Amino acid sequence: MEFIRPDSIDAAVAALQAENAACLAGGATLVAMMNADLVAPERLVSLRDVAALRTAMRQPDGSVVIGAMRRHRETAEETDLRDGQRVLSDAAGQIANPPVRNMGTIGGSCAFADPAADYPPALAAADARIALVGAEGRRTLPADAFFVDWYETALEPGELIESVILPPAPAGTAGSYTKLARVAGDFAIASVALVLGMEGDACSHLAVAVGACGPAPVRRRDVETELLGGGLGDSEIRRLTDALADGLDPVDDVRASADYRRRVAPRLVRQAIAEAKQCLSGTQ
Secondary structure (H helix, E strand, O other): OEEEOOOOHHHHHHHHOOOOEEEEOOOOOHHHHHHOOOOOOOEEEEOOOOHHHOOEEEOOOOOEEEEOOOEHHHHHOOOOOOHHHHHHHHHHOOOOOHHHHHHOEHHHHHHHOOOOOOHHHHHHHOOOEEEEEEOOEEEEEEHHHHEEEOOEEOOOOOOEEEEEEEOOOOOOOEEEEEEEOOOOOOOOOEEEEEEEEEEOOEEEEEEEEEEOOOOOOEOOHHHHHHHOOOOOOHHHHHHHHHHHHHHOOOOOOOOOOHHHHHHHHHHHHHHHHHHHHHHHHOOO
């Protein structure tokens, strides 16, 4: 196996054009898969020395650009994430354990696209965009379009993730990430990422994404829009959870049954909304 350590994005893209080449980011997943003989790349392109992929910068418009090599720990501690953007740092802080958070990267996690991982629903709720770069140039995709299917993304051969772009969250919104797992840090049985804004008793912003209950995060933007301007009480939350349930496609696995996931997802939505309301009211 050929091992290459480019020091620029252009050099990394050039190295990836070889047949059966793979990116090495933090290595938390790829190295384990190689050790298990699940993958055998002929060329391994390490991104460790590409400094441009390690930065996180707040832009003048309030958006935040997070480089693909940003570690989970760094994202969890990111002070540039404000208001509803903090749904991402909340999710990052719940990934696995300190050793993994010190090693794993946001780009590597997104590229692997495990439906039970913590980033996908948080990125969906934050209306994030994924910036990709390849031999044909750069392009950006909404998180909804990037996560395609079980462990499948919109990445083309020879492309790599350059950054994650979080748009400015409306002022006064709160971001919350809630997950149910067998033990702390495990992959989710079910998870909910939420960005909520309230003006008095009226809902001014609502974005809810359910994770680990299908091949990609589940949102119901139509219902979110319909609930804006009104209260967010039991009946409205039931309307939202019923709509979300229609889009769930969970599976049975070692963590839980599909039926169990369907049962707990609505409860996690209610819990996330209650926590966000408490945060907005200053009681948390």
